[in-house]
Amino acid sequence: MPMTITEKILAAHAGLESVRPGEIVNAKLDLVVCHEVTTPPAVAMLKKLGITKVWDPTKILVTPDHFVPNKDIQSAELTKSLRQWREEQGIERYYELGNHGICHALAPEQGHVHPGMTIICGDSHTTTMGALGAFASGVGSTDLAAGLATGELWFRVPESIRFNLEGQPPRGVYSKDIILEIIRRIGVDGARYMAMEYRGSALPYLSMEARFTITNMAIEAGGKSGIFPVDAITEAYLAERTPEKGVRYESDVDAEYAAEFFIRVDQLEPMVALPGLPSNGTSIAQAGPVKMDQVYIGSCTNGRIEDLRIAASILKGNKVAKGTRTIVVPATTTVWKQAMREGLMDIFAESGCVISTPTCGACLGGHMGVLGSDETCLSTTNRNFTGRMGHPSSNVYLASPATAAATAIAGGLADPRDYLPEDCNFTTAEQQLWGV
């Protein structure tokens, strides 16, 4: 029976020849990722039931990320309990402060995610890790507890939607613009319960980092997972990080899809999602002038080194506008160090940005840049719901790091194409490496 990549991964982990969308299967897990907000409740549930051991400490990764460094006493207690638990359980893959990072950025970066894996984490943006050809889906604390205890979890096999990304992204257009356009087209529940699979002639232009941004936001379209097929770019990324190659699955040519969309990447313009929903996307030209109190560059969506390089290339030699405080939050410690080595930190500091240690921070209205009443922020994060970054009357606009940097300089919504230096195009390290 013809199957999609996602169906093949789930079938293999459920010990079945084949699976169909809608079927409920029990799948073995390869990796469970844990952070300090949703893991302590899961641990408490297990304790209550008298389950004292996780199924396999070598398949669990732990990092505090949401409220680190601890923002208050309660969050200090959460990270403390996470730390104690991981010690009790002998979980070696632990990233303490100083090595920490936002879990969805950290796990792939540190080489823990391989093609063909099944991965869960008590966090909706777990979909990010699917960019490496894995099945990765966000779950709640009960699922997390079940996964930690048994190494298995029930899944309803999702239908897949196929997105054909076509053409080379024009100057000033990035993967964030692609995913904002997709969500604008299909809506915040357009892929509800489904796997979002990406294909097409644009893929060679999308670095792994760019792909993570796209799969990160699968959940913003209601998706269960997002997945890219494995190619030379995936393999190069893996080779730098792990000896593991994983299992490479391809969708069969006659696999069935619930829907198919064509996205003309070469015709896209820089996008911005207006406050309220990630689906409120529009081209930057149509959004009109909006003054910004804050610009936030970071998160599991756009806090990777490529994002910081793009933002720095625009900020270099410029100052952020008075009245537009600009916060840069590298997603992981490795990204933070790399940015320092490359001189990006100097550029940010000289232009008047504030640089934070890796944290989810203000992305979820935690700390390090929470918005006050009626304040407006342009953010490279992934959701702009009411009160997401602070006061319920604050407003969040979503855009790419390039648009964020341009907006920081202008003090209000700005088109990155007006600020990008001539020699800076979509070119990334990986593309140079692979000569595409």
Place this chain on the structure above:
Amino acid sequence: MTMPTILQGCAHVYSRAHINTDEIIPARYLNVHEEAELAKHAMEDIDPDFLNKIQPGDFIVAGEDFGCGSSREHAIWALRGAGIKAVIASSYARIFFRNALNNGYLAIECPEAVAHIKNGARLELDLEGGVIHAPDSGETFTFVPLTDFAKTFLEAGGLLPYLVSRLKGGAA
């Protein structure tokens, strides 16, 4: 089933689509996970008066894609802690629905009911029959009865008690 199959309570209608988990329980309260604590802030950003309006056993009636956004199970705990017995919505976001199932919490899908039920209406929910009855208006709405899969979890009190009983029972 271990829980009563007829539930009675009042409807609190939030008919908008995409009521998200940031609205059900804002992230600023995620530094705790005790149900009673979370309950104090349930729905606070969407309706500051929510807790004054509801009685234990009441229902939330909501539009499409209820519970979209974050995976925080805290959303279920906040509603359950506040005394909301079940949510009746036109449709649900995936993780919220899954969390509800896993908690043995009722998330009922019934777009017709959502389109017609008035705020404050008394409701009777017949779980076995798959019927929502509004005695004051005389209206009756049917929903797809719970699947056996969902019932297994409901009966056990959630995924974890179910797993434990299965382990104890020695079944594979």
